[in-house]
Amino acid sequence: xxxxxxxxxxxxxxxxxxxxxxxxxxxxxxxxxxxxxxxxxxxxxxxxxxxxxxxxxxxxxxxxxxxxxxx
Numbered sequence: 263x264x265x266x267x268x269x270x271x272x273x274x275x276x277x278x279x280x281x282x283x284x285x286x287x288x289x290x291x292x293x294x295x296x297x298x299x300x301x302x303x304x305x306x307x308x309x310x311x312x313x314x315x316x317x318x319x320x321x322x323x324x325x326x327x328x329x330x331x332x333x
Contacts, residue, residue: 267307268316275306
């Protein structure tokens with residue numbers, strides 16, 4: 263079975279995690295320092311996607327699914 267993530271993805275995530283640990287990683291528009299590991303991983307994967315790395319597509323938000331099932 264082929265791997266889900268390529269080497270570029272792991273490099274970007276590793277870089278983002280290191281930046282988070284040293285306090286250098288900033289979030290997008292607000293520019294606030296990232297403290298969450300999950301957010302650091304998401305930023306790394308996003309950067310890998312932009313760089314053309316092998317990364318699965320983002321998950322769709324479940325909020326739109328919930329509203330369509332309401333009766």
